[in-house]
Amino acid sequence: MPSGVILTLGEGSVGQLGLGDEVMTRKKPAVVPDISQEEIKKIKAGGMHTVCLTNTNKIYTFGCNDEFALGRPTDDDDSEYSPKLVLGPVTQNQVVHLTAGDSHTCVLTETGRVFVWGSFRDSRGRLGMMKPKEAKTPTELTTIKEPVIDVASGNDHVAMATASGQVLTMGCSEQGQIGRVSRYFNDRGGRRTIVYLLVPTKICIHKVRGFKKPKIIKVFCSAYATWVVSTDGHIFGFGLNNYKQLGFEDGVNRHMPEHVDQFSDIGCVQIAGGQHHTLLLDKHGSVYSLGRGEYGRLGHGTDITQADEPIKINTLQNITSISASSAVSFALDKDGKAWGWGLGTNLQLTTGTEDDVWTPTQLTGRNLETRKILEIGSGGQHTVILAQDQP
Structure with missing residues (x-):
């Protein structure tokens, strides 16, 4: 797999840029020196933290650790502002995928094991992680009885696809984003209590007429929504839909998986979303967007x-x-050039300014002039570039 250096920009008041405790903002991409x-x-960029994985299977984190999203102690005054290693059993496994939310981090290993740390939150405060308590260090989801092949994080939820084609979810359910809690029981699981939300649990996906029961192979999350893709190319969505960003024109949230006709017709290979907007990538390299357009x-x-x-x-x-993240969007092309658009405030x-960008504009900076971009992570107020x- 190609590798490179990590660059950051945007707001860094809690250390998410990894540039030390004297750099609170950065207008242009800067190499993380440590x-x-x-x-x-x-x-991967979380709400206010950053996670990166090296070719030698080291995991570095930096940024806000109030809910233990860094997965390591931060007793030193400046240890949140600089990259430090995550230790423990997770490092003894070959990690193949990272995800991050507002206050949590999740990793997938090559053998299908999943480790998480941090905490989910809802409108009432901290929910916990696996149980009504945060996970301060990487902790394996041992209740999962088969290998996981894909994982994605929203702001405060996680979705996983298993080797048998099932989907497991955990986290906040307030907008319907875990796809298995009726809107009448959204208040922390109702009679089933918070534990029902925090334990990875299978969701039910009904088959499309004329097709077999769907076998899911990919999962995607935005801040408050989830989409899953079957081997037949069918896409099912659930979660927040107040700006039609989920793919349903009625503007009504979905609390259970429902087939998204207009996404399936496009033939999406990737879905990304912020708080109120969604991006779609098709197999031809074209990008579509829908939802709220404020700030561009x-x-x-x-x-x-x-x-x-x-x-x-x-x-x-x-x-x-x-x-994508809250109100910004990014696209990367086959030549390693990237474009961004949306809210400029952070x-x-x-661009070097706080002006909003209404059309895709190429990412620039002295530190990008001789480099090919491999990946972009969009956080709550910062951007991470690999x-x-x-030559």
Whole structure:
């Protein structure tokens, strides 16, 4: 797998940039110095923390640790502001995938084991992780009885696809994002209590007429929603839909999985979303967006501030991956060039200003001039870039 160096920009008041306790903001991408000699192969940006994985299976974290999202002690005054190693049994397993939410982190190993740390939250405060208590260090989800093949994180929930094609979810259920709690029992699980939300549990996905029972192979999450993809290419969604971002034009949240016709018709290979908008990537390298368009997050210019169905962003071609967070969006092409658009307030888009960006604009900076971008992680107020030196 290609590897490179990690660069950060945006707001860094709690250490999520990894540039030390004297750098609170960064307008242009800066190399994280403490791990500049490491070969980084995976990155992920959480709400206010950053996670990265090296070619030698080391996991580094930095940023806010109030809910233990870093998975390590931060007793030293500056240990949140610089990359430090996560230790414990998780490092004895070959990690293949990282995810991160507002206050939690999750990793998947090559043998299908899942480790989590941190805590979920809801509108009433801390929920916990696996039980009504935070996980301060990496802890395996031992109740899962078969290998997991894919995992994704929302702000405060996790979705997993298993080798047999099942989907397991855990976390906050308030907007329907775990797909197995009726809206009448959303208040911390109702009679079943918080534990029902925190233990990974299978959801029920009904088959599409004329097809066999769906076998799920991919999961995607936005802040408050989840989509799952079957081997037949069918996409099912559940969660927040107040701006039609889930893919249903009625604007009603879905608390149980439902087939998303317009996403399935596009043939999505990747889905990414923020709080109120969604990006879709098809097999031809085209990108579509829908949902709320305020601040430019849809990428269609100032004329479109709401999209009830996916609209193609015609300026983007040959795109290989997409990412998004609250009100910003990113796309990466096959040549290692990247584009960003959306809210400018947090300086996440490399423009150097706080102006909103209404159409895709190429990411720039002195530290990107001789580097090919491999991956982009979009956090709550910061951006993380994995880039490879070019001759």
